Amino acid sequence: MGGYLARRLGQAVLVLWAAYTVSFLVLYALPGDAVDTRLGADSGSDITPEQIAALKSDYGLDRPLVIQYLTQLGRALGGDLGRSFDNGRPVTSLIAEGLPATLAIAGAALVISVLAGGGLALLAAGTRHRRLSRFLLNLPPLGVAVPGFWVGLLLLQQFSFRLPIFPALGNEGLRSIVLPAITLALPTSAMIAQLLAKSLSQSLAEPYADTARAKGASRSRVLLRHALRNATLPALTVAGLLTGQLLSGSVVVETVFSRTGLGRLTATAVSAQDTAVVQGLVIFGALVFVLVNLLVDLLYPVLDRRILRTTPRILITAEGRT
Amino acid sequence: MTISTAIPEGAEHLSTPPAEDFRRLATAAGSPPDTTDVRAGTWTTTERVRRRLGDLIRRPGLLLAIGWTVFVTLAAFVPNLISSVDPLRAVPSAKLRAPSWDHPFGTDQLGRDLFSRVIHGAGLSLGAALIAVAVGLVAGTVIGLVSGFLRGWVDGLLMRAVDVLLAIPGLLLSLALVTALGFGTVKVAIAVGITSVAACARIMRSEVLRVRESAYIEAATAGGARRSRVLWRHLLPNAGGPVLVLGTLEIGTAILAVSALSFLGYGAVPPTPEWGSLVAGGRDFLGTSWWLTTMPGLTIAATVLAVGRISRALGGQDGEVR
Numbered sequence: 136m137g138g139y140l141a142r143r144l145g146q147a148v149l150v151l152w153a154a155y156t157v158s159f160l161v162l163y164a165l166p167g168d169a170v171d172t173r174l175g176a177d178s179g180s181d182i183t184p185e186q187i188a189a190l191k192s193d194y195g196l197d198r199p200l201v202i203q204y205l206t207q208l209g210r211a212l213g214g215d216l217g218r219s220f221d222n223g224r225p226v227t228s229l230i231a232e233g234l235p236a237t238l239a240i241a242g243a244a245l246v247i248s249v250l251a252g253g254g255l256a257l258l259a260a261g262t263r264h265r266r267l268s269r270f271l272l273n274l275p276p277l278g279v280a281v282p283g284f285w286v287g288l289l290l291l292q293q294f295s296f297r298l299p300i301f302p303a304l305g306n307e308g309l310r311s312i313v314l315p316a317i318t319l320a321l322p323t324s325a326m327i328a329q330l331l332a333k334s335l336s337q338s339l340a341e342p343y344a345d346t347a348r349a350k351g352a353s354r355s356r357v358l359l360r361h362a363l364r365n366a367t368l369p370a371l372t373v374a375g376l377l378t379g380q381l382l383s384g385s386v387v388v389e390t391v392f393s394r395t396g397l398g399r400l401t402a403t404a405v406s407a408q409d410t411a412v413v414q415g416l417v418i419f420g421a422l423v424f425v426l427v428n429l430l431v432d433l434l435y436p437v438l439d440r441r442i443l444r445t446t447p448r449i450l451i452t453a454e455g456r457t
Numbered sequence: 458m459t460i461s462t463a464i465p466e467g468a469e470h471l472s473t474p475p476a477e478d479f480r481r482l483a484t485a486a487g488s489p490p491d492t493t494d495v496r497a498g499t500w501t502t503t504e505r506v507r508r509r510l511g512d513l514i515r516r517p518g519l520l521l522a523i524g525w526t527v528f529v530t531l532a533a534f535v536p537n538l539i540s541s542v543d544p545l546r547a548v549p550s551a552k553l554r555a556p557s558w559d560h561p562f563g564t565d566q567l568g569r570d571l572f573s574r575v576i577h578g579a580g581l582s583l584g585a586a587l588i589a590v591a592v593g594l595v596a597g598t599v600i601g602l603v604s605g606f607l608r609g610w611v612d613g614l615l616m617r618a619v620d621v622l623l624a625i626p627g628l629l630l631s632l633a634l635v636t637a638l639g640f641g642t643v644k645v646a647i648a649v650g651i652t653s654v655a656a657c658a659r660i661m662r663s664e665v666l667r668v669r670e671s672a673y674i675e676a677a678t679a680g681g682a683r684r685s686r687v688l689w690r691h692l693l694p695n696a697g698g699p700v701l702v703l704g705t706l707e708i709g710t711a712i713l714a715v716s717a718l719s720f721l722g723y724g725a726v727p728p729t730p731e732w733g734s735l736v737a738g739g740r741d742f743l744g745t746s747w748w749l750t751t752m753p754g755l756t757i758a759a760t761v762l763a764v765g766r767i768s769r770a771l772g773g774q775d776g777e778v779r
Contacts, residue, residue: 150620150624151624153617153618153620153621154621154625156621157621157625158625158633161633161634161637162636165634165637165638276762276769279765280709280758280762281754281757281758281761282716282733282758282761283717284717284720284733285750285754285757285758288754289750289751291743292747292750292751296744379626379627379629380626382626382629383626383627383628384628386628386629386632387717387720390720390721391740401629401632402721404636405635405636405721405723406723409636410636410637413632413633413636414633416629417630417632420625420629421624421625424625424626
């Protein structure tokens with residue numbers, strides 16, 4: 136267990152480092168200089184070349200790429216992700232400010248998706264009516280196909296403008312969370328429903344399900360006590376993917392509902408071509424993904440002892456990919 | 458996004474039938490191609506076509522999906538055939554009209570015909586999605602092919618790089634690319650395409666690893682074919698099927714991602730119609746003019762659904778949970 140843990144931790148650190156490098160290459164090494172574009176786009180010609188040079192040296196953008204990379208990486212290891220090009224504030228504190236609001240809607244969305252997605256899969260697997268089952272199984276592809284920003288706007292239209300039940304914008308109060316959370320939960324519910332329905336139908340075809348039925352267990356008991364427990368494990372592998380989806384979804388959802396948070400921070404940073412903030416957010420996204428996968432991998436052997444004893448290598452390749 | 462990028466099962470009509478393999482084997486071994494089975498070949502094709510047509514009639518959903526896709530494709534290539542109204546012509550006297558016979562989708566705040574704008578926006582939105590898929594397919598196929606063919610340290614290196622791409626949430630990665638590259642439809646398309654490279658590369662690699670063990674590859678190599686010839690003539694055509702199916706699946710995902718980025722304002726410059734930005738343009742009129750967001754949004758959702766339905770049929774996964 137100790138060796139496995141160490142290896143898994145080492146891998147996580149490596150992936151993070153690589154994600155850092157990729158984001159650096161994309162944002163700093165690709166042609167197109169953020170400082171030039173921003174100053175040029177903002178204000179024509181009333182900024183002197185000297186001022187641009189001073190600004191560049193202030194952010195360390197005048198040094199060779201390799202030096203920039205190494206100094207930035209060094210700082211990032213100490214928890215410093217640089218300063219925003221836009222307002223000069225530390226990226227880490229910008230992220231810390233946005234996190235609670237995003238966490239609130241993402242958390243609510245996760246609860247909704249587990250309930251809705253899980254409920255749908257269970258109902259589809261448990262019902263005796265083939266038509267109902269087919270209908271339910273046709274819903275998830277629908278949930279994945281509708282654009283999130285459109286669903287958000289439709290909800291706003293119906294429940295804020297036509298029927299003033301929920302506030303149309305802002306962060307205040309529990310009521311403002313409802314619509315954004317539902318919008319955010321739509322694709323993730325569909326993902327959970329698809330995956331769980333598939334693994335439930337596989338579990339129900341296993342010999343142990345037959346055994347349980349032969350011993351006289353009721354339909355719901357076979358489904359809930361036997362199949363569900365075994366079907367949940369494979370569904371756990373997408374936890375990292377789900378959090379990534381929630382994080383990406385927040386960019387659109389927070390824009391639609393005019394909320395503040397990480398997603399809004401991302402949208403404004405991209406619009407302003409604020410390279411440092413965008414990089415910080417990408418690294419944060421990768422960090423969350425890696426941590427969630429690490430957690431799932433560590434949880435796996437606890438939930439299912441067989442995995443650790445037989446094939447620990449499967450865990451390493453089960454890194455939340457699809 | 459669709460959650461399963463695993464190799465679609467039952468893509469047998471896309472891979473080469475055994476008879477074809479033998480012919481190739483013969484060609485590769487130096488004997489002239491066998492032409493005697495041509496008539497038998499056409500007979501099976503006709504039979505297959507007839508069977509497929511029969512299938513189609515029994516599946517109205519698929520038929521509808523094909524019809525819609527043809528319609529949208531026509532709109533993308535010859536928009537004037539469907540709507541001859543100038544999408545940029547503003548008629549101030551006819552602003553914010555609800556959908557009617559003259560204006561099927563209504564008019565916007567400047568009196569422009571929304572139906573015409575959606576039809577003329579199809580070219581940019583679908584074109585961007587196709588560019589995105591092409592970028593992902595080509596880059597992914599090359600990486601997967603090289604990785605699976607060469608094996609060894611090249612394989613290890615490329616696959617680790619692909620893992621890193623998977624660790625960064627898709628939308629965040631494309632937002633980082635957009636920040637670096639700048640705004641515009643083509644840049645957005647490239648940014649979206651790069652996020653699908655990883656999935657394509659993985660599938661291509663696993664297919665190459667499967668196919669390279671086949672007898673006809675062995676025969677070609679034994680017959681003295683050069684490595685490059687084996688790669689292009691034998692490996693690529695036989696391993697490419699599942700990747701192509703994934704490609705059709707990715708079209709829907711790409712349409713959604715491109716329209717999300719265009720909704721956030723990183724796509725085409727305002728007067729030019731584009732599906733995502735059309736929805737964004739209706740945001741200010743949510744309370745009064747529902748059609749401004751609903752109609753373009755419905756168009757996006759219908760297109761993604763239709764493409765998804767067709768690609769599921771191509772992947773042979775009809776009626777099955779994915």
